[in-house]
Amino acid sequence: MPPLPSSMQAWRDGLDWVAEQCATRGVRVVIAGDLNATLDHLPEMPGCRDAAHTIGAAALGVWPSTAPAWLVAPIDHVLAGAAWRAVSLQVVETEGKGSDHRPVIAVLEPV
Template identity: 45%
Template sequence: VIMRDLGRPMWVHHEAYNEDVVDGPQAWQTTLLISPDLGDYSVIEASDSGTTMLPSAIAMPTNGDGPIVVAAHAVAPQPQYMDAWRSDLRWLADQCVEGNVIMAGDFNATLDHMSGLGEGDGDLGWCRDAAAETGNGGAGTWPTSIPAVLGSPIDHVLVSSAWEVSGSIVVTNLDDAGSDHRPLVAQLEPAS
């Protein structure tokens, strides 16, 4: 509603795990906003075959013209979840196919963790990291309790060859807004 009131309406797609738990962690929810300028989209249920413990969402264009948009959320690499974390990263790599893909979210992984999961010149699957391409790949997006220069870059915007990255920034002036992650904004242009 806020985006609409600002003159930029968005389609809202939502994926949630454990909806029956009252006041569960916010990490159990993933919301994807897509501009109507990209066309109509349908969200594929990813909960059965997607990331293991936290929801990811895959939005497919219903008219075939727009990009596949993936909102990613991999589980954190805590000792008891290491196998699930590796599985999540492999599954996310499989979603970064050749063609027209934009994937963004909390990967709970740096580019070093993704090493070996890229195809061709991709950092994860066939996708390239927008922040790394624009010189911001080392800026820490987590946690907001420490300066970005000391944080971990675990949030990413990844794009396939259909997109050129013309800019990116890790937003550091909202560290007290309530999240323990910093926003990562990437500017993308269709590849010529």
């Protein structure tokens, strides 16, 4: 859900669900997708680390794809449990083609 005035509770509930998965699914969990939230908006995620934050790329924006990546919101995430280490993360420049979000490519390796 997007964080719109009419859907704020559903948006928060969705983020809480993600945090619950991180806390309960174990060290091998990987959650990837459009969370409609920056790192500042995410609740505490015990059991998960944000791949972009881990490698120092958390400021790379994905939405909207029609503006430069350095200017737009980093609201798509790859969250990984302790069994994984982020090796790299790339936000692909698409010049507004295909989707309103840029693709995110994350490489994780087992630890």
